[in-house]
Amino acid sequence: xxxxxxxxxxxxxxxxxxxxxxxxxxxxxxxxxxxxxxxxxxxxxxxxxxxxxxxxxxxxxxxxxxxxxxxxxxxxxxxxxxxxxxxxxxxxxxxxxxxxxxxxxxxxxxxxxxxxxxxxxxxxxxxxxxxxxxxxxxxxxxxxxxxxxxxxxxxxxxxxxxxxxxxxxxxxxxxxxxxxxxxxxxxxxxxxxxxxxxxxxxxxxxxxxxxxxxxxxxxxxxxxxxxxxxxxxxxxxxxxxxxxxxxxxxxxxxxxxxxxxxxxxxxxxxxxxxxxxxxxxxxxxxxxxxxxxxxxxxxxxxxxxxxxxxxxxxxxxxxxxxxxxxxxxxxxxxxxxxxxxxxxxxxxxxxxxxxxxxxxxxxxxxxxxxxxxxxxxxxxxxxxxxxxxxxxxxxxxxxxxxxxxxxxxxxxxxxxxxxxxxxxxxxxxxxxxxxxxxxxxxxxxxxxxxxxxxxxxxxxxxxxxxxxxxxxxxxxxxxxxxxxxxxxxxxxxxxxxxxxxxxxxxxxxx
Amino acid sequence: xxxxxxxxxxxxxxxxxxxxxxxxxxxxxxxxxxxxxxxxxxxxxxxxxxxxxxxxxxxxxxxxxxxxxxxxxxxxxxxxxxxxxxxxxxxxxxxxxxxxxxxxxxxxxxxxxxxxxxxxxxxxxxxxxxxxxxxxxxxxxxxxxxxxxx
Numbered sequence: 078x079x080x081x082x083x084x085x086x087x088x089x090x091x092x093x094x095x096x097x098x099x100x101x102x103x104x105x106x107x108x109x110x111x112x113x114x115x116x117x118x119x120x121x122x123x124x125x126x127x128x129x130x131x132x133x134x135x136x137x138x139x140x141x142x143x144x145x146x147x148x149x150x151x152x153x154x155x156x157x158x159x160x161x162x163x164x165x166x167x168x169x170x171x172x173x174x175x176x177x178x179x180x181x182x183x184x185x186x187x188x189x190x191x192x193x194x195x196x197x198x199x200x201x202x203x204x205x206x207x208x209x210x211x212x213x214x215x216x217x218x219x220x221x222x223x224x225x226x227x228x229x230x231x232x233x234x235x236x237x238x239x240x241x242x243x244x245x246x247x248x249x250x251x252x253x254x255x256x257x258x259x260x261x262x263x264x265x266x267x268x269x270x271x272x273x274x275x276x277x278x279x280x281x282x283x284x285x286x287x288x289x290x291x292x293x294x295x296x297x298x299x300x301x302x303x304x305x306x307x308x309x310x311x312x313x314x315x316x317x318x319x320x321x322x323x324x325x326x327x328x329x330x331x332x333x334x335x336x337x338x339x340x341x342x343x344x345x346x347x348x349x350x351x352x353x354x355x356x357x358x359x360x361x362x363x364x365x366x367x368x369x370x371x372x373x374x375x376x377x378x379x380x381x382x383x384x385x386x387x388x389x390x391x392x393x394x395x396x397x398x399x400x401x402x403x404x405x406x407x408x409x410x411x412x413x414x415x416x417x418x419x420x421x422x423x424x425x426x427x428x429x430x431x432x433x434x435x436x437x438x439x440x441x442x443x444x445x446x447x448x449x450x451x452x453x454x455x456x457x458x459x460x461x462x463x464x465x466x467x468x469x470x471x472x473x474x475x476x477x478x479x480x481x482x483x484x485x486x487x488x489x490x491x492x493x494x495x496x497x498x499x500x501x502x503x504x505x506x507x508x509x510x511x512x513x514x515x516x517x518x519x520x521x522x523x524x525x526x527x528x529x530x531x532x533x534x535x536x537x538x539x540x541x542x543x544x545x546x547x548x549x550x551x552x553x554x555x556x557x558x559x560x561x562x563x564x565x566x567x568x569x570x571x572x573x574x575x576x577x578x579x580x581x582x583x584x585x586x587x
Numbered sequence: 588x589x590x591x592x593x594x595x596x597x598x599x600x601x602x603x604x605x606x607x608x609x610x611x612x613x614x615x616x617x618x619x620x621x622x623x624x625x626x627x628x629x630x631x632x633x634x635x636x637x638x639x640x641x642x643x644x645x646x647x648x649x650x651x652x653x654x655x656x657x658x659x660x661x662x663x664x665x666x667x668x669x670x671x672x673x674x675x676x677x678x679x680x681x682x683x684x685x686x687x688x689x690x691x692x693x694x695x696x697x698x699x700x701x702x703x704x705x706x707x708x709x710x711x712x713x714x715x716x717x718x719x720x721x722x723x724x725x726x727x728x729x730x731x732x733x734x735x736x737x
Contacts, residue, residue: 096672096682104669107662154675155684206662 079175082131083138091135095151095164098132098174099217099230101125106209115201119189122205126185126212130178133171137573140171146580150222158222159285165222168576169428173219173351175573176432177344180439181212183552184340190546191446195248195334204244208340211237215348224274224360225284227352228267231316235263238345242333255328262325266315269308276305277360289360306365309356310372317349319413320383323406330402331455335446338398342405343439347431350412354424358581363419377417381511383410388518392525397455400522401441404481407515408434414508415496422499425571425578430492432570433480433563437489440477440556444470447545447553460526462535467544471530473557478523480560483516488563491571593642600642608635615711625707629664629714636719645726654723661716667709671702 083091090097105125109118140147146168153162166174188208196204214234221227239260245252278284280301281292296302315322326346330338357372384407391403408430415427445455447470452459464471480487493512500508544550563570608631615628636657640648672683680687685702689695 093676093682096676100669100672100682104666104673107665107669110662111659152681153683155681155686 079134080138083135086131086135090132091139093151094132094135094139095149095166095220096153098129098136098178099164099213099220101128101132102209102213102216106206106213109209110203110206112202112205115192115196115198115205116189118202118205119185119192122188122209122212123182123185125209126178126181129212129216130175130182133174133178136166137171137175140166140168141576146576148580159283159288162226163222163285163287164220165287166220168573168580169351169355169578170219172428172432172573172577173348174216176435177212177215177219177348180343180435181215181340183439183443183555184336184343187339187443187446187549187552188336190548191335191450194450195336196244197247200244204241207237207240208337210234211241211340215344218348219351222286223284224277224286224289225271227286228271228274231270231349231352232267234345234348235267235316238337238341239263241337241341242329245333245337248334249332251328252332255325255332259325259329262315262322266312266322269312269315271312273305273308273310273312276301276308280305286355286360290362293361293365306361310353310375313349313353313356314379316346317353318346318406318409320379320386320406320410323383323387323409326406327399327402330405331396331398335442335449339439339442339446342401342442343435346405346409347435350409350416350427350431354416354427354581357416358424363582373417373419376413377508380410380413380417381508383407384414384511384515385518388515388522391522392518394522395456395458397445397457397460397526398442400526401438401445404519404522405434405438407519408438408481410515411493411496411512414512415499418499418503418505420499420503421575421578421582422495422502424581425574426492426495426499428577429495429571429574432574433488433492433560436556436559436563437477437481440473440553440560441481443549443553443556444474444477444545447549450545450549451543457525457529458536460529461533462530464531466535469550470545470553473550473553474530475527476557476560478527480564482519482523486561486564488560488567488570491564491567495571495574596642600638604635604639607638608632611635615707618707619703625710626714629711630718632711632715633718633722637722640722640726645723649723649727652719654720654727657716657719657723659716660712661720662713664709664712664714664716667712668706671705671709675702 102125105121109121112118112121136149139149149166150158151164151166152158153164156162185208192201192204211234214230214232214237217230218227218234221230239256242259243252243256274284277289277293280296280299281289283289283292293302311322318326330342333341387403387407387410391400391407394400394403411430412427412434415423415430417423447467448460448463449455451467452463476487480489483489483493493516497509497512500506500512545553611628611631614623614631615625618624618628636648636652675684675687676682678687678690685698688698688702691698
């Protein structure tokens with residue numbers, strides 16, 4: 078289907094797809110800000126994200142057209158790469174771009190009912206403009222091949238995110254400290270990252286990632302490079318909510334507007350993980366990152382700590398959105414564990430889980446947005462009895478929930494299976510036990526929700542409970558069915574993840 | 588005016604503000620030959636508005652230069668910048684490829700020249716608009732709890 082849609086795009090558009098993917102939302106954002114009402118801005122954001130989705134499909138098709146994955150290089154402004162900024166799309170980028178733009182598109186469609194309920198009329202046009210800026214930043218991070226340009230896009234998306242999170246204040250005032258916290262942590266992360274990039278520039282004299290990778294081979298055992306490596310890892314670790322650096326995440330997710338939570342949970346940390354992987358494997362290369370700096374003793378323990386500690390924290394939350402937020406940090410742990418194995422199979426499993434987790438959390442938060450809309454509450458109590466009155470919303474929620482646990486025939490099972498396989502291959506059988514244990518904890522915290530939804534009587538029968546509107550239900554079910562489809566017919570996404578890992582291991586070495 | 592302690596400030600500010608604005612445009616258009624450019628010039632222009640509101644109060648400033656206008660300027664700058672990118676695309680070049688703007692023969696520099704000037708005007712607008720908008724957002728904030736309610 079992707080090939081078919083991509084084949085409909087005229088060739089002159091397709092030739093510029095890396096730039097258009099980012100530039101069209103960028104142009105639409107200020108235009109949307111000028112719209113007289115929110116509905117027009119909403120339609121524009123659907124158009125922009127939909128256009129980006131089509132461009133991402135073109136890119137995926139182009140990359141997959143060659144066995145082993147083509148590399149598409151786009152010279153911004155016609156300046157030859159290394160001198161100018163390069164957009165460089167390989168199998169890994171194209172997968173992340175496809176993920177971000179399809180989630181962005183679904184999120185844009187679903188946003189209207191929740192934005193109408195949660196954002197004041199006068200602010201709606203600006204809200205969608207901010208959303209488009211955030212989207213543009215995330216796609217920019219995922220497509221650029223220039224280390225400093227990556228920082229700029231990271232900041233574009235982050236600044237927009239802080240504003241989006243703070244807009245939850247009209248529903249819950251705690252959104253303001255949450256956004257302030259996120260602002261502080263995010264800025265520290267970004268500063269660390271740019272300091273790291275500065276060190277690398279000092280040591281090599283280039284900012285182009287492909288060129289950096291080549292030149293770093295020639296500067297063995299350089300303290301500046303080591304410092305740069307440390308700064309970049311910590312900086313991106315904050316952005317990706319790596320375990321001890323995740324404190325900003327639960328509050329930011331819990332108090333921001335429902336639409337923002339859904340979009341961020343499915344994309345923002347994923348893009349940061351992409352950037353981390355890009356630096357670890359492409360720029361620094363496997364030898365430097367894993368043998369030279371014994372990263373294995375940092376990334377892997379942090380991943381495991383996240384899987385256990387944050388799953389426990391998720392169990393003890395009473396607010397459903399906080400539970401899911403802690404569970405997000407735990408799932409980031411799975412991805413980091415996969416990446417820290419340092420084999421193609423491990424990275425592929427990590428990437429596979431990244432995509433699946435975006436589908437899972439996207440669906441869960443989307444269903445919760447429906448609950449917030451009709452029921453005005455997200456504590457565990459509020460979920461009681463919803464299964465009877467809104468079966469469509471809640472069965473999609475249930476599908477995503479079992480997928481998060483990792484029940485066979487769902488997406489979550491496929492990626493956990495891939496992860497376990499990679500762990501066994503590498504001989505880390507004890508880590509398999511940790512994965513199992515963390516999954517058991519997921520059974521506990523998701524089970525509590527499912528029990529409340531389907532087996533408890535409503536705690537307050539007089540309160541209005543009904544199905545979410547159709548605009549929420551359709552994208553929600555698309556995500557839920559995607560979960561099942563990946564679970565039963567996982568070949569497509571697993572193939573993308575395998576290609577992505579292969580691109581890293583071949584591209585990173587040269 | 589009796590009891591007006593700020594008469595010197597007012598007089599000096601009135602004299603200085605036009606000069607600051609002119610200096611802003613100088614920094615902008617001389618940016619080709621000396622340090623400067625759209626970003627710095629935008630900040631200097633925004634400083635005019637901010638200085639005016641510090642001396643004469645936020646309300647008259649907001650009447651003269653409305654927050655909506657500043658937001659418009661900010662967004663317009665953004666659109667001008669991206670617009671040049673799309674202009675180059677429409678002319679068959681890469682995104683932001685100034686050489687393609689006029690489809691020149693190799694060796695022509697009109698595209699490079701025009702491209703960077705238009706881009707810098709976009710930056711000037713965006714920075715000036717954003718600076719004043721941020722200032723308005725802080726300064727024009729009405730406290731939600733009145734002082735006597737504490």
